[in-house]
Structures are given as structure tokens and as C-alpha cells.
Amino acid sequence: MNTPITEEELKRQLLGTLEFDFRKTPQNATDNQIYKALSTIVVNHLKEKRHKFVTQMNSIGAKQVYYISMEFLMGRSLKTNLFNLGLNETAAKVLKNSLDINIDKIYEQEPDAGLGNGGLGRLAACYMDALATCGFPATGYSILYEYGIFRQKLEEGWQTELPDDWLPGGGVWLMPVPDQAIEVHFEGEINEYWDKEYHYISHTNYQTVHAVPYDMFISGYDSKSVSKLRLWKAQSMSFDMGAFNQGNYGIALGSNNIANALTKVLYPNDNHLEGKSLRLRQQYFMCAASIGDIVMRHMNTYGKLDNLHEKAAIHINDTHPTLAIPELMRILLDDCGYSWSKSWHIIQNTFAYTNHTVMAEALETWDQSLLQRVLPRIYSIICEINRRYCEGLSNRLDDSQKVERLSIISNGKVRMANLCIDAAHSVNGVSRLHSEIIKESVFKEQYEDKPVKFKNVTNGIAYRRWLLQSNKPLTDLLSETIGEGFKKDGHELQKFRLFENDMSVLKRLSEIKQINKQNFAKWVKKANGVNLNIDSIFDVQVKRLHEYKRQQLNALNIIADYNYLLEHPDADFTPKTYIFASKAAPGYYLAKQIIKLIWCLSEELKRNEKIRDKLMVVFLEDYCVSLSEVLMPAAEVSEQISLAGTEASGTGNMKLMLNGAITLGTYDGANVEIHEKVGDDNIFIFGMSTPEVNVMKTNGYSPEGYYNHNNVINAAVNRIYHGINGVAFPDIGDSFKFTDRYMSLADFDSYRTAQSNVSQAYNDKKRWNKMSLINIAEAGIFSADRAVTEYAETIWNLI
């Protein structure tokens, strides 16, 4: 890759920026000022490069991709952008030679941009990187949350949440564009009237909030293209003089209050709906601003909206941005004066929707009355969309109960997924299994009605972030063995399989893992004061805390091991270190209990001198993208143990596989495709399959039988009841014994057997290293580059 800036030039710019922006010399600048100065240089470079790219794309009338998502879990930007621009080594040299500073210290200055909860938000971030790398002209849209996902601190093992005040350090990546602000209207009244064949709508007495764009640029790797993420910040008009002059003080000040709260904080729920009016307002705010922006940009180029669907693909990431659909409809009808059918044709050829979950509690519905009050015009459009949809269904199906089940509005609720499925030309799941489940269960009837809409695009990750940028020793080994091609094309990782029986490469691989474990152990020692046994298996479960992900199953197995070791202290036992990191939604009671349980387990084991070298648990605080980058290279076992049929895809599984960890998982989400790639011998699959889960549910699942008749389960659950580290967990005990919604006890024996197979495989070093090599070699398919290319070909019609 050619470097766009020489060492001399970068040095000149850095010294100049320090001088002009901070009045500092390299000698008296702080690390934070150097971080900001270097970032500013990168931002300006990206902005310039983006401008060139957009100009070129516009000159050929290229179709644009607009990716709308309530979440973008970006993590840090400096290292990845320098890297993707081919500037990381130049920057490191400048800092070393001119300032005698290690660039890693400068990277550490940057806070994570945590504008997301977990997998869904990280997926959107990975796609911005891949879209740029693959040269697709893309703009992401989201909210500029003043506070991202909370920082997690444990106090005696209880999760506490601290505000994530990221803008003081993260703000350097944002370019404000105040002259492209958009007005967004809330509440008020609508008046509809007919004059001859024309249908007029007026919306009055609304509250106005200004959406001000802040742009973040994302470099592609070795590419001409740069993605733009446009984040909207709410600002009240400084003062609503019109309302004030009419004596309407309430409205004059009221819009102020709404604007202040609107983009304050990210809702910290993962896979769970919170039907609050502020959340609805956030969603509409983002949608109205983004659609307004798309329309303005299109009008500037083409002067009309008739061809919008030919020049723009709008993607909505889960149902959170659904209101973009009626908002565009509003503009086409009310502002352009297009007919309903012309407008609807544009809508249906513009929007595509990705579904992220089939679990009932996460499917979005909004109270009809809330929508009607907050967004009266949008509500009336949704009613008309629904009326026409149901009319069409009645004609096609002649089954009124079925029409009721598919209806967008039902029982006082607006079902957002049903609206998306009607309006979008494409509905996709995020792994092969998940996409099949969509067609067979939750959206079966919609699938039967319009089968061609339903598609699959298996998730992918920005693999360079977790390999080239996080695991240098492994990257160097790959370069030596298979050349440099894998850096641009993930599929080339497969060449590594040529070395699966090469003893010297396998030995190198195991040495690299040992080095990474040692580095990670140093990091843990510094962060937690705990000494890890680096000769034990590093068994990793890092992801949001959720019952369906079954951290409790992992904990139960550890407790069973603990019981065993208490009875057989001198038994031959393969040492294991269980590493957890996970945030719980602040209002999720049982999830917080499970964190406390795992923490108590770690404390009790730590105190037992006889056991702690064989069995250890650590819970790392504040799981975030940056922590994942430190952790993945050191992982050996990847716990992906959700109940089959519940995890849509998972992407943590991909990051871990890429770093040579072996998946211990259920036949769920993308684990199915990982299994297909690596084969039976290179993965540990356990537990019920989705059809087996369904049979068990149909027959009426009862966990109590397992509790009563399985001695190992009984003793482990009883320990949870009676106390760990002096704390009893009756609610977790009861949830195993009486509810067990995600059937941990039904899968327990199978999980335990799989864990013992892991130990056995690990003790055969050659076998294990070969497994690890094969996982690395087969991870290329899970590249986000592959995923966005599939979207471009099969959904956005870009190619």
C-alpha cells in the first residue's frame, strides 16, 4: 500500500497543529494533546479524501447506500484509520523519532465511541469500514448521543453504571455541519381535507427541534473510498420567538426541554424493548433528519424524487429506524404532491430491512395512542399504509384471522416489523439458520405471501481490527506463510490450511498464543490485580448479559467443577481460567444477579489455595470494543452457548475464531456456518438443535425433573441457593429449578461432556494447535467485506 503522507510531511503537520491548536511544542504537549493533534490531521485528510470520492461517484451518477441505525458501536478511531490509510508506521516513526513517544500510549488516550449496546451496533460499525474498503459510496445515519453505553463498575460484584462522557476526548472525530441542519416536528394537530381530487394535509401547532449533523469519516483499507457517519444532535431553536409573541410560553420553552433531553443518552437495552416516549422521539428524530438529508442531497443532484429508488438504497438496521418509511412517504405525498401509488412504488423500491431477533420481547411495538399524539401525521400515514395492506391481503387470502395476524396495527399496538415487511423490497436475517427461522416461524405467513422478499446475509466483522490491528504476532506469521493477500481479501486466509500438518508452523502458532496470553495476563494484573495461570486454558465468554446467551449455564458448570474439586482435591484436572466480561441492562434484575454470582465465584475460588491453580474465574469490568481487542488474541475457547434458535448470528464468535480460539457452542446462529467451515473435528458442538428445542417446548418443559434426578445439577444449584462467597442467590436458584426459560438444565449434561472433550483435546498439543490453525484459516468468510458485497449484489442492486 502506498503511504499518502511522508514522515517529514506528517511531522510538519503535527508540529503545526500542536502549535496552532494548542500553543504547544512537542516538549510541553500532553499525550492527550498529541492524540488530538494527530487525530485532527487524520480527520482533515479523510474529509478531503471523502470529498474527492463523492465528487467522482456523483460524476458517474452512482447509487448511494444509506445505512440507518440507532446504534454504531465504533470503538476507537485513531489506530484503525491510520492503519487503513497505510499511515500507522509513518505515525509511529514520527512520534518515536521526533517526540520519543510510543504511539500505543497515544492510542490509549482515545475513549471508545460507545454509541451502541452490543452486536447490532458493532455490526453497523463493521459495515461502515467494509463499505469503504469495497468502494461502495455509503453514508451511515445515527444519533450523536452525548452519553453512550454506560461505563460499568463492579462494587463488591454488583454492577453500577457510570455516565459515559465520551465527547471531551471523542469529539475530535466529529465535524459539525450546522448549515445542513434539518427541522423536525413533533406533536401538534393535523387537518386533512379534500379539494376535488387533491388531498391536503396541514400540520399545525407542532414543536420544532433542529437536527444538527456531526460527521465522522471512516477510512477503507487500501481504498479510494471513505464512508461517512452522520450523527444528529438535537438543538432547540435558540428561542421560539413566534410562539413567544403569541403568548405561548409553554411551547416557546417546551421545545427547549425536549431538545435538551432528546439526544442526551443511548437506551442501554440489548434485545429488549422499552416503549418510552423519549425513545420514540429519538427514533423519529433520527429518521426525519436522515430522510430530510437524503432527500436534500438527491434533489441537489437530480432536481426531482421520481428516480430516488434508482439512485438510493436505504437500509434499516432492525426496526428501530422504521419511521423513516412513513417519513419519506410524508415528503412524497405532502411536499412533492405525488400520488399514493407513485409514492409507494418509490418506497418499496428504496427500503430494505434487516431483522435481528425472533424473540417476542424484543419485537418492537408502539402504543397507537402514543404514536398518534407524538407524531400525528406519521400516524395517519401508517393507518393508510395498513388499510391498503390489509385490503390487499383480504383480496389475496380471503382469511380474516390471517389478515388480523399480519396487520400492522392490532390491539392498540403498531407492529414495526410488520410495517417493514410490507414496505421493504427485502427482508433479511443475519445467519442462515436465523433467516430460515424467520421464514418458518415468526414471519411464516408473510413469507408465504411474498416469498421473494426473504433473504439471508450472514453477518461479518471488520476482521483487520481484530487480526492485523490487535494480533501482530499472528499477522506476522500469516504474512510469512501465505503472503500479504489476506490483508485485503479475507478468503486468502484459507491458504493457511496448507500448513495444518506443518509442525514448525503449529509450534509457532502455539508460541504466539502463549505470548498473547502472557500479555493479556499482564493487562489483567494491572487492571484487576489478579494473577492468571497462563498454563491454564483461557475459556472466554464475552458478550452482553442475557438469559438467552446463558452465562448462567457456564457458571453452573464451573460450580459443578468446583464441587468435584472440593471432593477430589488431588484429581487430575486440566486447569481452566474462565474469563467473563459483560454489561447487563440496568433494569435487568436477574442479569445483575448473574454478574454478582460470577463475581462471588471468582472471589471464593481465589481464596482456595488448593483449587485456584486449576480453576479460576475472572470477571472483567466494562466490556467494550477496546477490551475485546485486548482479549481476543489470548482466547483459546470461545463460549457461544445460547439456546438453539435464540442467537440470531453472533459476531463475537467470528472475532474469537479468527484469533484461533475453538468454538464451544450450540447449533445456533452463525455457529452453524462456523461448524460447516471447520468440520466436526475442529469445533465442540453440544446441546439440543432448534427442532429439538421446539419439540421440548411443545411437550411442556419442566426443569424440576433435572434438578431432582441429576446429582451434579442438584448439588450445583443447591450451592447457588445456599451461598457462594457468603451470598445466597435464591432467585437464580429458583430460575433454574422452576422456570429455566432457556433450558440450561436440559443442555447441561451435554455441555459438561463437551467441556471435558475440550480438556482432552487441549492436552493433545498437536491436535489443539491444528484445530486452532484451521479455525483461523476458515474465518475469512466471516469478513464484513464479504457481507457488504452480498448486500450490494442481492439487496441494494449496486453491482
Ligand SMILES: *Cc1c(COP(=O)(O)O)cnc(C)c1O
Ligand atoms: C462483537 C461485540 C459484541 C457482540 O458479541 P456477541 O458474542 O456476538 O454477542 C458485543 N459487544 C462488543 C463490545 C463487541 O465487540
